[in-house]
Amino acid sequence: MNNFFKHRLGLHFKEMTRYLKYVFNDFFVIALMFFIGALGLVYSNFLKEVVGGLWWEKVVIILVLVIALQICGMAALIKQPDKVFIAPKEYEFGSYLKSSFYYSLTLAFLFEALVVFILMPFVSISLHWNGIQIIELFCLILILKWLILKNNWANFYLDFPKSIFEKVIVNLIIPAIVLIVTLYVNLSVGIALALFFSILLQLALNRLANLLDWKYLIDNEERRMANIYRFFSLFQDVPEVKPKVKRRRWASPLLKSVKTIHNNTFTKLYLLTFIRDGEISSLYFRLIIIGFLVIVFVKNNVLSLCIYDLFIYLVGFQLIPFYKIFDDNVFVHIYPISEKTRMYNFRIVVRTMLSIEILVLTIGMLISGTSIQFIGFALIVGLFEIYCLTGPYLKSKFEN
Amino acid sequence: MSLKVNKLTGGYSSIPVLKNETFDVKDGELVSLIGLNGSGKSTTINHIMGLMTPFSGTITVNGIQITDNIEKYKQQIAYIPEMPILYNELTLREHIETTIMAYNLDSDDAWKRAQKLLKIFRLDNKLDWFPSNFSKGMRQKVMIVCAFITDAKLFVIDEPFLGLDPLAVNDLLQLINEKKHEGASILMSTHVLDTAEKYCDRFVLINDGSISYEGSMNEIKQHFNDLGHSLNEIYLALAKKDDNHE
Numbered sequence: 001m002n003n004f005f006k007h008r009l010g011l012h013f014k015e016m017t018r019y020l021k022y023v024f025n026d027f028f029v030i031a032l033m034f035f036i037g038a039l040g041l042v043y044s045n046f047l048k049e050v051v052g053g054l055w056w057e058k059v060v061i062i063l064v065l066v067i068a069l070q071i072c073g074m075a076a077l078i079k080q081p082d083k084v085f086i087a088p089k090e091y092e093f094g095s096y097l098k099s100s101f102y103y104s105l106t107l108a109f110l111f112e113a114l115v116v117f118i119l120m121p122f123v124s125i126s127l128h129w130n131g132i133q134i135i136e137l138f139c140l141i142l143i144l145k146w147l148i149l150k151n152n153w154a155n156f157y158l159d160f161p162k163s164i165f166e167k168v169i170v171n172l173i174i175p176a177i178v179l180i181v182t183l184y185v186n187l188s189v190g191i192a193l194a195l196f197f198s199i200l201l202q203l204a205l206n207r208l209a210n211l212l213d214w215k216y217l218i219d220n221e222e223r224r225m226a227n228i229y230r231f232f233s234l235f236q237d238v239p240e241v242k243p244k245v246k247r248r249r250w251a252s253p254l255l256k257s258v259k260t261i262h263n264n265t266f267t268k269l270y271l272l273t274f275i276r277d278g279e280i281s282s283l284y285f286r287l288i289i290i291g292f293l294v295i296v297f298v299k300n301n302v303l304s305l306c307i308y309d310l311f312i313y314l315v316g317f318q319l320i321p322f323y324k325i326f327d328d329n330v331f332v333h334i335y336p337i338s339e340k341t342r343m344y345n346f347r348i349v350v351r352t353m354l355s356i357e358i359l360v361l362t363i364g365m366l367i368s369g370t371s372i373q374f375i376g377f378a379l380i381v382g383l384f385e386i387y388c389l390t391g392p393y394l395k396s397k398f399e400n
Numbered sequence: 401m402s403l404k405v406n407k408l409t410g411g412y413s414s415i416p417v418l419k420n421e422t423f424d425v426k427d428g429e430l431v432s433l434i435g436l437n438g439s440g441k442s443t444t445i446n447h448i449m450g451l452m453t454p455f456s457g458t459i460t461v462n463g464i465q466i467t468d469n470i471e472k473y474k475q476q477i478a479y480i481p482e483m484p485i486l487y488n489e490l491t492l493r494e495h496i497e498t499t500i501m502a503y504n505l506d507s508d509d510a511w512k513r514a515q516k517l518l519k520i521f522r523l524d525n526k527l528d529w530f531p532s533n534f535s536k537g538m539r540q541k542v543m544i545v546c547a548f549i550t551d552a553k554l555f556v557i558d559e560p561f562l563g564l565d566p567l568a569v570n571d572l573l574q575l576i577n578e579k580k581h582e583g584a585s586i587l588m589s590t591h592v593l594d595t596a597e598k599y600c601d602r603f604v605l606i607n608d609g610s611i612s613y614e615g616s617m618n619e620i621k622q623h624f625n626d627l628g629h630s631l632n633e634i635y636l637a638l639a640k641k642d643d644n645h646e
Contacts, residue, residue: 245489262501269490269498272494273489326487329487330451330479330481330485331485333449333450333451334449334474334477335474335502335503336472336473336474336475336503338470338471
C-alpha cells in the first residue's frame, strides 16, 4: 500500500507538472515577477506606517493565519475506480492514508512557513515579538494544521460523526480561539491549548473502527482536484473540467419570447444551449466584457473602431461552429425540419447575440466619449459585419 | 400498408452490410426484428430513419419515399433509440416542448397526452429536472414519452426493454398495444425473445444482413418444427446452426 501511494504520487506529480508547465509560461512568469515586485513594494510601504499596539493589527494577524490554515487540505489522491478495485484491500488502506497524510502535512508545512515568513516583519513590528517568539508562533500554527488535517483524515471513516458543525469547529473556531488566546493572553497558554485540543482529537480517533466511507473519500478528493483543475483552466483547456449546465433563470424572459411553434424549433434549441452551456456562454461573456473594457479606455477613434470590429468578428467567429453542436444527436436528423429552416433559426440566434454585443460595445464607446457621428458610423460598419458573418460566410461554411 | 422495405441493400462504406432485404409492417401491426449482435438490425433501422442512404432498393412509409419529401417522410416516424439521447441543456419539460415544436403537434393535445404518459412513468414531478439528474431507466422513459406524444404512423423502437423496470416494460407494451389499435405500425428490434413471442404479430429474422425468415409465430413454428416450440429455442438452434456452418 505504501508503494501504491508512491505510484499514485508519481502520477499526480506528472500530471501537475504537465499543467504547471503551461501555467508558468514565459509571459506569465514575467507578469508574475512584476506582480510580486509590486506587491512587495506595497507591503514594505505599508510596514513603514505600522506603529504597533493598534487594535486592528492583532485582528489582521489572526484573520490571515486562520485563512492560511484553510488552504492545503488532505490530498488523498483517491480515484473513483478505487471503490471497486481497492475495496478488497481496504483493511490495508490505513497505511496508504497515513502516507497521504504525511504528504499533505509536508505540503501544508511548506505553505504555512511561507505565510509566517511573509507575516514575520509585520508581527515583529506590531507585537514587538522577537525571533524565538515567532518560531514558537510557527510551531503553534503547525500544531493547528496537524489538528485540521488529522480531522480531515478522520472524516474518511464511516463511524466518524461528520457534520458541518464539526468542520466549522475544528477548521475555524478552534484555531481562532487558540490564536486569540495566544495574541491577547500569552503565547505559551496558546500552545498549551492547541496541544490540549490535539490530544483530545487523537483520543477520540483511537476509538474509530477502520471502515472507510468511500463515497465521502471520493467526493472529497474530486472536489479538491476540481479546485486545482479550475485554477489550471484559467490558463489552458483542462479536459477534467466539464462546464456544468446552469439553468440561468434570469434568461427565461428571453427564452419565453421565442414562440413555441414548429418553425422555431432550432431557434429555441440553440438559444437554450447557448444560454445554459457553461462553455459557450462564458466565452461569449468574457469576450464582450474584455471588448467593453478595452473600448472604454481607448481614446483613439480609429483604434477603437478596429477593436469594435475585431470583437464582433471574434465572437461571431467563435459562435458559428456551434451550428454543428447537435450533430451527434440522432434526433436532430430525424426531426421533420429542413436544413434551410435550421440554418435560418441558427442565423436568428447568432444575430441576436451579436446585436447584444454591439449594444454593449456601443455603450462602451459612449462612455469613452466618442462623438455621436462616429458611433453611428461604427454601428453601420458593425451591422454590416454581422450581416456578412451570418449571411454569406455561414452559408458558404455549412451549406453543401 | 405502412412501412415497406423493398430489396434494400446498404451499409456504411462501399461494402454492403444489408443485402437485398425485403419486408413490411402493415397498419396496426407490431413486427419484431430479431438477429444477433452485428447482424444488421441497427443498420436496417438507420436506413428506415433516413440516417443512411441505401445503395439500392426503396423504403416507403405510407407510400412516401424519403427522396419524395423529406419532411413529410420524417413527420410520419417516431423513434426510440437503443441508448437514450437527451440534450444536456434541456429540462424534461423542454424536451417535450421541443418534440411538440419539431413534429408540429397541437400543444394542448400533446401536453394532455404527455401528462398521462408522465404519470404512468412516474416522471410527472420531474418536469424541471435536467438529464444529468436522471438514471438510465428514467432517460429511457423520457424517450418513450417523447415518442408517444407524436401522432406518428410508424414507431421504430430499438431494443426498448433494456434498463426499464418490470412495471415500465408492462406499461410500454400497453402503450404499444394502444397505438396498434389506433392503426399505427410498430417496428421493434429486441433480444428479449420471450416478450417478443408473446406480443409481436410477426417476426423478421435477420442474419448477416439478409432476411433468413419472415412470418408469424405459428408460421415460424411450422417452418422450423424440428427445432423447438418457443421462439427462444428455435432462434438459439438457428443461430448455433449458422455458427457451425461458418
